[in-house]
Every structure is written in structure tokens, then in C-alpha cells.
Amino acid sequence: MIANNPNRPDPRLLFDPAEARLEPPPRAFFRRDTELVARALVGMHIARRFRGRWYGARIVETEAYLGVADRAAHSWGGRRTERVAPMWADGGRLYVFLVYGMHHCANVVTRREGVPEAVLLRAAEGPPGGAAPPRLLSGPGKLCAALGITTADSGLDLLGGGPVTVLRGRGRRPRLGVSPRIGVDYAAEAKDWRLRFFDTESSAVSKAPSRRGGA
């Protein structure tokens, strides 16, 4: 028996995808333009299976990373190391990395094999009616911690019945805010690109929109 399994999702995120009427989108959804996918992911759900049960959260904030031409992206300049290998795969896979030696960050890979672009999942909120505190997943590191996602999950296919998936319902689209990305000041011209998208009505967004930001 493992008392403190780091991969264990927060029990307050327990939910039933079937009851919530959520389903995974087709592969073609992820193969589209990365900024479009980043926008579309806001309002969708990230879910993880652990010991036969599902845990999930509604995505409220994302960032697009545009591959070889984007100095903020790990694949900038064509970098193709073991860590970033999942970014080079076909759309619909998971890319997870460790930052600052302690926080995991989850990304959804977009485009086709050979085009290394992805969308960072920056924040989410627990299931409606659940007991999750409003800011349990209000940041990329916190999101991974709450769902128990680690680098061991990097490269997983989000489609095809694996333990991590992305789901969408039929609710209305959230009102989107736009701003430059967070924490990429080192990225020269790319630091000002407005590739961060968030649900303006959610209190789980990781950081208030920058003063000059907004739609």
C-alpha cells in the first residue's frame, strides 16, 4: 500500500465523464492551427484515470507554443531532444516537462508529426458542485499536482483509451481574454506575442491579466 503516491489525483476532482456527457474530440481537432486549438481548449476538460476512477477539471487558461520559430518553445530552432520528442509527434499527445526542479507542466501536442507545436494547460477549475477549492488548479504546476500528472505521462496519446484524455461537452463557449504569455521574458521578440487565452469569468485563472492585456 502506498501512503503518498505522487501520481494520485486529488479526490475532490472525482467525476463521471459519461454523466457529464463529455467526449474526446477527433484527432483532427488537435491537428489544427495551434492558436485555434489553444482557444478551443478553454472550456474543455482534462481528465485522468486512476485505479479505475476518473478525475477531471475544466480548463480555464492555456498558452500556445509555436514550435521552431518561437523562442519561448522548447522546440525552438528545431531542438529535438529526448525531452521534447513528444512535441514532434502527431497531434493529440501529451507533453509533460519539469520546471525549476519541482513543478510539472502539461501540454497538448498540436499539428502533424514533424511540426513541434503544443498548448500549455495553465489553469483549470474542479468539477461543478464538487468540493475542490477555487484555486486548486490555478497554475500549470498546481494543475499537474492536483491531477497527479508527471513526466512519466509525457508522450501518452490523449485519444484511444489511455489514462489521460481531453474531453468536450456541448456547453456554450466561454468569454475569452487574451494576453502575452507568462514567464517567457527571455524569449526576445516572442515574449510579447499574445498567445495566452483565458476564461474571463473564471476565478481560477493563474494570474490577473496584465494591465495592458485583455481582449
Added chain:
DNA sequence: TTCAAGATTTCCT
């Protein structure tokens, strides 16, 4: 082999 720096969070003043 060595070393600087990071797609963050939390706690301190």
C-alpha cells in the same frame, strides 16, 4: 564533465 538557467509556487518582509 561542467555549469547556467528555467513555460513556478510559496513564503517572507
Added chain:
DNA sequence: GGAAATCTTGAAA
């Protein structure tokens, strides 16, 4: 508002 925590990755030597 500022800094510490903490370690893997990537690039240089």
C-alpha cells in the same frame, strides 16, 4: 515586492 526551493536539461568545453 523579492527571494528561496530544487534538479533536469541542454549546450559548451
